[in-house]
Amino acid sequence: MSAQSFADRTLLELGRRLIADHYHFVTPTPLTHERVYQRLATPLAKDMRDVFGWSMPFEHSLFPADELADLERAGIVERDGALWRSAVRWSSLEGMLFAHSAYPTSQTDAIFFGPDSYRFAQLIVAHLQRCFEPVRRVVDIGCGAGVGALIAARSRQEAEVLAVDINPGALRLSAVNTELAGLNNVAVYHSDVLGSVDGQFDLIIANPPYMNDSQQRAYRHGGGALGEGLSLRIVRESLPRLGLGASLVLYTGVAMVAGHDPFLECVLPLVSGDAFGWTYRELDPDVFGEELLKPGYEWVERIAVVALTVTRRH
Structure with missing residues (x-):
């Protein structure tokens, strides 16, 4: 062995x-x-x-x-x-x-799990409870420990579920967690967003890093001005991969500046028109308040957790 x-x-x-x-x-x-x-x-x-x-x-x-x-x-x-x-570290969820x-997650390639994981799981469960379209193919972008993939796979055991990440350690733990859960419809792939997987999907889910991390740790650093870079990239690259009636469910965080939501302002041009229907809401208006004391957040008034759901109509 x-x-x-x-x-x-x-x-x-x-x-x-x-x-x-x-x-x-x-x-x-x-x-x-x-x-x-x-x-x-x-x-x-x-x-x-x-x-x-x-x-x-x-x-x-x-x-x-x-x-x-x-x-x-x-x-x-x-x-x-x-x-x-x-x-x-071992954590219970659903x-x-x-x-x-393990705590503290100081390594650049640490595999995150925390309160965001619980909220992300709840968001997926709620979406699938309301979804009446067939869900045959799912992908969890930046799967980490595999929370999104396993929640979707357990809810839709007839579906093919892909768990993708750029972190080999995350793929390893996702595979172990999948076997531990007794699920046989999850496959793990090394992929930068959707770069290494083909075809369209009925459901795309993602809980990407959304902080502006000075150490640029993969599980925290979202890139862009205030951590929104990867979330925006996921939206841009996911929309063309949605089949008719398929949805993107994105859980992320937004650094709010002077009462404005810079992430939503960038998303609106991508989802406007008749091709997509979408919803957007704040799940928690104020998380990680301690980050506001760090460099790069001098003009941020709060960090909110948001849920964006986009469904292809045409």
């Missing part, structure tokens, strides 16, 4: 063990996570939620020696001085368990 196969199999077996042990963890914002840490004089894991949810360091005695050795060999845990720490990057 190759090192990668061993790592993936070990991660999958760990996920199955956590499910059998009724593990459950809801991932908060990084700021909330930090505040929980601040309550503790010395964070030290007592159980699996502390290890794989709160990303606390732990003593070797928390695991049998042979299991700890396998977890280390698989790259799931690593030494942290005299202690150990998990390199992955009855499924997702592996993603």
Whole structure:
């Protein structure tokens, strides 16, 4: 067995063990996570939620020696001085368990999961509940841990669902999370937006990064003036790939400036006319307020989470 196969199999077996042990963890914002840490004089894991949810360091005695050795060999845990720490985190969502990057997500190729993931999942579920058109082919752009792809695949088990990302680590975790969920209608592909996948889709979903990140970490940095660049690119490249009656469901964030929504102002020319019907609404008017203290946000008054749905009529 190759090192990668061993790592993936070990991660999958760990996920199955956590499910059998009724593990459950809801991932908060990084700021909330930090505040929980601040309550503790010395964070030290007592159980699996502390290890794989709160990303606390732990003593070797928390695991049998042979299991700890396998977890280390698989790259799931690593030494942290005299202690150990998990390199992955497990989060619960819609009855499924997702592996993603541990806290803090400081690596440039970290795989994000957080409150946005829960809202994104709710948006997809709501759209599919209202959708009466056949959904045969779906793509989740920038799939990350695979939240969108798995939610769609479970709801439409007759559909072919593609999970695409430029991050090999995200594709690996999406594949593991798919197998853990017992779904057989998801395929993962390396693709820059839709560049490596052909044809039209009945549903295109995306939860892209939307921050202006000075470190340009892939899971946070959206590009453009205020983080809107990738979201706009997804809209431009997705609209020609929608079949008749098909929809783009985009969950993203917008840096509002002087009462104006710069993202919507750029989207309007793309969806105007008779070819498309569209809806746009704020899901949360104020998120990540701490970002306003950072360079590049001097003129931003708030960051809102928005949902754009575009459906091809003609």
